[in-house]
Amino acid sequence: MKTKTTHSVIKSVDLQIGYHHKSVVNTVAQHINFDVHSGELVAVVGTNGIGKSTLLRTLSDLQPKLSGEILLNSTPLSRYKANQLARQLSIVLTEGIPTKNLSVLEVIALGRQPYTNWIGNLSDSDIELVKTVLKDTGLNDLQDKKCYQLSDGQFQRVMIARALAQDTSLILLDEPTTHLDIYHKAYVLKLLKNIAKTTAKSIVFSTHEIALALQLCDKILILQKEKSSFGTPKQLIQQGSFSDLFESDLISFDPQSASFKIN
Incomplete structure (x- = not known):
């Protein structure tokens, strides 16, 4: 084995x-x-x-x-x-994001910023990765919602998804x-454990x-x-x-x- x-x-x-x-x-x-x-x-x-x-x-x-x-x-x-x-590495601090007027999809797409060109256009591979992250974090049904419309638990999942979209080893x-x-609390930590594995x-x-x-x-x-x-x-x-x-x-x-x- x-x-x-x-x-x-x-x-x-x-x-x-x-x-x-x-x-x-x-x-x-x-x-x-x-x-x-x-x-x-x-x-x-x-x-x-x-x-x-x-x-x-x-x-x-x-x-x-x-x-x-x-x-x-x-x-x-x-x-x-x-x-x-x-x-x-990607980091999620307690401050969150400067504005919650962005949609779930827009916030997660921000994770691709280190890889995009100088005007921030997403490539086909960037878009595919964002779609995968939406699915893996259970956020497909929320992708068009503004972040101010989310519960604390949902918003925390969005921040984790943004870090996941950044595709870093840490x-x-x-x-x-x-x-x-x-x-x-248990849901978020189980999600993190599943992501790690x-x-x-x-x-x-x-x-x-x-x-x-x-x-x-x-x-x-x-x-x-x-x-x-x-x-x-x-x-x-x-x-x-x-x-x-x-x-x-x-x-x-x-x-x-x-x-x-x-x-």
Whole structure:
């Protein structure tokens, strides 16, 4: 029986993230080490304000790292020019799009921007890819609707579809299940898992939904200020990595049920 071969898509080595303010360095988190392979769905979890969004912005080169190394498809992130990077990774931030007056089809077609000519005309292959993405994300019936007419869950699917249309090996998403009820949270994460498995794309997303991440993700990065833990859910549970994530006077992690309980 053949085993599926994968390759490293994004890797960090002793990464330190944060901000420079004049001559002062504000470290948000450090000693971050992980290695995400093709076809993997990976969650970034941690307490509020720990730097999950900062990490995703750093991985997408929207802000500089403080130190350490980021390798994207075995090449240092710093070596990519903007147009090259747009063909390697796509990112969905919590801000969404500047205007929701665009149709679903128009927003998804924006994902082809790194490949179009200078006036933005879509080729036949671009159009075919957009049609495939519409089908795969279940948005065919909504393609002519304006984005302001959509529910939060539908709009989130559109943003994922736009990233998918960009056709990159890596997709980064900042809290894609925010404002969704439990059904639609599970729906979106199941959709992401299916995309990762069927397209061999790597998907890394930040989330507060640790229970869902434990059930659906291939690997999890537990982000903390002085250290990070990375591995499969089973490995992290066995290592006790979730036990010190929150203050134990109120919440504790039960490894038997793989869930947090109120004390």
